[in-house]
Amino acid sequence: MPLPAPSSDQPLMDAVARAYTAYGQKVGRWIDAFTRQGGTVHCRSGCVHCCDFPVRCSLAEALLTASQLSPEQLDAMNSRARQVIANARSASGWDEYFQRHRREIGYCPLLSRETGACTAYEVRPTRCRDTFSALPADYCRVGTLENLNRREKAEYAREVRANPATDGLSHYVAPLEDLSEPIWSAASRVMQREWGLEVWGDFWVLTTLTQDGAFMAAVRAGQAAKATKRAKALGLWNAEIVEIG
Secondary structure, eight states, X not given: XXXXXXXXXXXXXXXXXXXXXXXXXXXXXXXXXXXXXXXXXXXXXXXXXXXXXXXXXXXXXXXXXXXXXXXXXXXXXXXXXXXXXXXXXXXXXXHHHHHHIIIIXXXXXXXXXXXXXXXXXXXXXXXXXXXXXXXXXXXXXXXXXXXXXXXXXXXXXXXXXXXXTSOSSSSBXXXXXXXXXXXXXXXHHHHHHHHSSOEEEEHHHHHHHTTOHHHHHHHHTTOHHHHHHHHHHTTOOOTTTEEEO
């Protein structure tokens, strides 16, 4: 297992863990009510179609995840982080970055391909918790929406608009995304309180940065410029991927 996080980081991890627990309870109640009214949430254990998405999180969340990973898992996260940075540096824009992430970088290294389960499920970040599909999960598979013909796109749009769980634009369950906002707020507050700054960015990059003593020392001291310089020295910096301030 990794070395224990300094005790100074415990308030951040505790705040995130409490927010996760509260969110899980809200999700359970919402899904219960929705299914009683005849609705369906199509996500099931073993479905992995969203596990190749880019994931944004806070450094507070990344600390909690990293605290429960093995050295082998942390090595895999480091390798993934460097793929993410390389993709960000060469992509012409968000759409290309997003599609290449899904098609070329692929599934999260914390996903067990044998079981379809997340090996860090209890400490997965917010974005992995609040992504639910109101339509059959095949719509989440890479390439499905991009390859729809005109008739299929029109039918998809009609289904999305007709489903009360969506925002009318995509098949994802909008209320469950909305309910996760208190997690982001809790992370923001606790980072400001403990560090005097906030760090947001790519899940794999931030989880890797938590393992660097010099980077974390700068963050804990509220030294945004020094933390940025250290991330650059580690080859883990891109202005679109890591935000410190």
